[in-house]
Amino acid sequence: MSPLPPLNGQDSAALWERFRQLLWHDPDLALWLDVSRMALEEQDLERFQAPFAHAFAAMEGLESGAIANADEGRQVGHYWLRAPELAPDPAVAAAIAAEVDRLETFGRDVLAGTVTAPGGRPFTDVLWIGIGGSGLGPLLMLRALARQGVGLPFHFFDNVDPDGMARTLAALADRLTTTLVIVVSKSGGTPEPHLGMVQARARVLATGGDWSAQAVAITMGGSHLDQEAKAAGWLRRFDMFDWVGGRTSITSAVGLLPAALIGADLRGFLEGAAAMDRLTRVPDLRANPAALLAASWHVAGGGQGRRDMVVLPYRDRLEVFSRYLQQLVMESLGKRLDRDGVVVHQGLAVYGNKGSTDQHAYVQQLRDGLDNFFVTFIEVLEDPAEIPTIDGECPADFLEGFLQGTRAALAEQARQSITITLRRFDARGLGALIGLFERAVGLYGELVNVNAYHQPGVEAGKQAAAGILSLQSRVEGLLADGQPRSLAAIGAELELEAVEPVFWLLRHLCANNRGYGAKGDWGQPDGLVFHHT
Numbered sequence: 155m156s157p158l159p160p161l162n163g164q165d166s167a168a169l170w171e172r173f174r175q176l177l178w179h180d181p182d183l184a185l186w187l188d189v190s191r192m193a194l195e196e197q198d199l200e201r202f203q204a205p206f207a208h209a210f211a212a213m214e215g216l217e218s219g220a221i222a223n224a225d226e227g228r229q230v231g232h233y234w235l236r237a238p239e240l241a242p243d244p245a246v247a248a249a250i251a252a253e254v255d256r257l258e259t260f261g262r263d264v265l266a267g268t269v270t271a272p273g274g275r276p277f278t279d280v281l282w283i284g285i286g287g288s289g290l291g292p293l294l295m296l297r298a299l300a301r302q303g304v305g306l307p308f309h310f311f312d313n314v315d316p317d318g319m320a321r322t323l324a325a326l327a328d329r330l331t332t333t334l335v336i337v338v339s340k341s342g343g344t345p346e347p348h349l350g351m352v353q354a355r356a357r358v359l360a361t362g363g364d365w366s367a368q369a370v371a372i373t374m375g376g377s378h379l380d381q382e383a384k385a386a387g388w389l390r391r392f393d394m395f396d397w398v399g400g401r402t403s404i405t406s407a408v409g410l411l412p413a414a415l416i417g418a419d420l421r422g423f424l425e426g427a428a429a430m431d432r433l434t435r436v437p438d439l440r441a442n443p444a445a446l447l448a449a450s451w452h453v454a455g456g457g458q459g460r461r462d463m464v465v466l467p468y469r470d471r472l473e474v475f476s477r478y479l480q481q482l483v484m485e486s487l488g489k490r491l492d493r494d495g496v497v498v499h500q501g502l503a504v505y506g507n508k509g510s511t512d513q514h515a516y517v518q519q520l521r522d523g524l525d526n527f528f529v530t531f532i533e534v535l536e537d538p539a540e541i542p543t544i545d546g547e548c549p550a551d552f553l554e555g556f557l558q559g560t561r562a563a564l565a566e567q568a569r570q571s572i573t574i575t576l577r578r579f580d581a582r583g584l585g586a587l588i589g590l591f592e593r594a595v596g597l598y599g600e601l602v603n604v605n606a607y608h609q610p611g612v613e614a615g616k617q618a619a620a621g622i623l624s625l626q627s628r629v630e631g632l633l634a635d636g637q638p639r640s641l642a643a644i645g646a647e648l649e650l651e652a653v654e655p656v657f658w659l660l661r662h663l664c665a666n667n668r669g670y671g672a673k674g675d676w677g678q679p680d681g682l683v684f685h686h687t
């Protein structure tokens with residue numbers, strides 16, 4: 155093969171040669187990957203040989219059951235979920251396969267009306283309670299694969315925003331007694347899904363529902379949530395295995411149960427991911443699409459994430475994909491320390507929405523402004539037949555034109571882009587996309603030597619939040635005697651280092667009907683006097 159022409163200028167023959175040489179295609183998945191507009195050069199492909207040999211070996215170790223998440227002492231087994239025979243323990247392989255069967259059967263029975271809400275009425279809705287990977291994966295499945303009139307409508311509690319909960323409960327109204335409530339938390343101890351569960355249960359019971367007959371748990375065996383579901387005899391419990399991280403849980407019950415309840419092809423989804431896994435195990439940088447992605451990300455950001463990934467899928471069904479990738483990529487790669495304990499502040503920022511919509515929003519800056527990004531276009535070739543050409547205008551052709559136009563306009567300004575093209579978008583294709591990005595993140599994590607499977611920063615935020623809640627109890631306890639106090643007085647009596655959190659807490663309490671009031675100027679916190687009425 156002739157040397158890869160460098161990416162510079164607008165020499166269309168050289169660009170075409172780059173396109174031809176770097177194009178990756180798999181006929182079975184009918185998927186193309188084009189990284190020719192990334193700053194990946196011949197010398198990069200050479201210098202990456204040794205690091206990728208190491209990364210491929212590390213991924214092989216991970217898939218064979220190594221403790222790849224050393225900090226948490228955990229195996230990383232999401233690849234086994236779609237190829238159970240790869241699990242190092244035959245009992246684990248059997249458990250994975252059995253769980254898929256149970257999920258599929260349960261979904262089918264709910265849709266067929268053989269598993270019903272109390273009183274024998276068919277379930278009408280699903281309320282899905284989960285956050286992070288336990289919320290985003292299901293949302294992606296739903297937005298990507300739901301078809302009009304098939305399966306159950308979904309509603310989400312993916313936060314503890316009381317306004318969001320109130321709106322969701324109001325929309326369900328009297329259908330709450332025929333709503334299947336699915337509480338999802340791998341750890342079973344995350345506060346958000348717990349609080350959501352408590353609120354949902356109270357409302358279901360208040361409207362005459364039968365909570366245990368409507369509730370389903372997806373969690374690790376033995377977790378707090380699992381114990382609760384077991385003790386109260388919930389309708390079903392599904393397993394989330396210890397070796398599956400939240401951001402890679404979409405091929406577990408977390409993504410499969412939504413698929414089953416919207417009548418999507420969950421076996422096809424798993425098969426697509428498994429097929430991509432096979433293709434991304436190939437230990438050859440140029441022949442491995444996940445390696446080509448990881449190498450492209452590396453050169454774009456100098457191995458330090460200096461360019462953001464802008465995800466532009468040209469399909470509304472993939473609108474949530476950028477949010478999904480945000481968690482997968484940023485929670486995996488955004489790390490302060492590398493595996494040797496050196497401070498590296500690694501990461502790769504991800505944002506996006508969809509094309510061509512974004513063409514009319516922030517693409518202006520991508521074309522003309524700060525060159526701190528690369529775009530990942532996602533294209534689907536097969537168009538639905540329902541939208542015809544009218545007066546010679548075919549929306550699908552415009553979409554194709556907008557995609558190519560944006561790619562070319564960016565290239566004119568030496569802005570980098572990747573394009574992933576799928577012949578067809580279906581459950582299998584979605585599985586393949588998931589598998590592709592999961593592996594690319596794993597390989598990139600090896601290249602930059604970070605543990606892509608833990609999230610110590612998230613834990614820090616959780617602990618700080620717990621500290622604020624305990625401070626609130628102390629402040630409320632102090633003010634319970636009815637004595638008015640300034641922030642300084644509260645700080646002195648509680649021996650606090652800082653009073654600013656107390657100001658924030660009391661500002662919130664005073665804004666609601668919680669029995670607290672304040673005298674003074676809210677713009678001059680030092681002069682405020684708070685009291686409990």
Ligand SMILES: O=P(O)(O)OC[C@H]1O[C@H](O)[C@H](O)[C@@H](O)[C@@H]1O
Pocket residue numbers: 285286287288338339340341342343344347399400401485609612
């Ligand atoms: O499923 P859970 O254990 O409730 O966790 C939900 C989410 O929150 C955690 O804090 C993690 O940062 C996420 O990776 C996880 O997906």
